[in-house]
Amino acid sequence: MSIEINEEISRNFHLFWDNYPAPVMLIQKDRTILGVNKAALAAGYPVGVRCIDLGEKKHHEGCAADQALQEGKAVRAVVYLAHLGIVGAVNWIPLAGSSDLFLHFIDDLTEHASERLFPAKA
Numbered sequence: 001m002s003i004e005i006n007e008e009i010s011r012n013f014h015l016f017w018d019n020y021p022a023p024v025m026l027i028q029k030d031r032t033i034l035g036v037n038k039a040a041l042a043a044g045y046p047v048g049v050r051c052i053d054l055g056e057k058k059h060h061e062g063c064a065a066d067q068a069l070q071e072g073k074a075v076r077a078v079v080y081l082a083h084l085g086i087v088g089a090v091n092w093i094p095l096a097g098s099s100d101l102f103l104h105f106i107d108d109l110t111e112h113a114s115e116r117l118f119p120a121k122a
Contacts, residue, residue: 005034005101013037017103024105027051029069034101051104059083068092068102078109080118087113 005013005026013035017024023040025033031050045054052060064075074093081088088106095101 009095009101010035020105022105022107024103025051027065027102027104029065029100029102031065055083062090063092064090065092065102065104068094069099072099081106082119086110087118 009026013026014037017037020037021039023043023045024037025040025045026035027033031052033045033047033049033051036045036047052063059081062077062079064077068075072094074091076092077090079088079090080086081090084106086106087109089109090106091104093103095103
């Protein structure tokens, strides 16, 4: 099912997302990473592999990509991400006019987060 993105999609992705401070990935429905912004490239995010094959499987349990693609609208979850040690706004945003492509990124909200979002201290 692998697809290549056309030059217009690639150009627009980089135009809008290359200067975004968090890593952003352009992903197809089968979870293959088709493009990454400069922050993702600097962080070592690979193109051409499936995002769900990165890290541990449990880190992907809350994935809402399918929901975003089916509903055709952005999905956001604000959660504590133990493996990163942050409170993050996790985003899945389908591209307008496509049922197969979406953006995925996490904004670090830790410094702005309410104490209720952090795990109980031992």
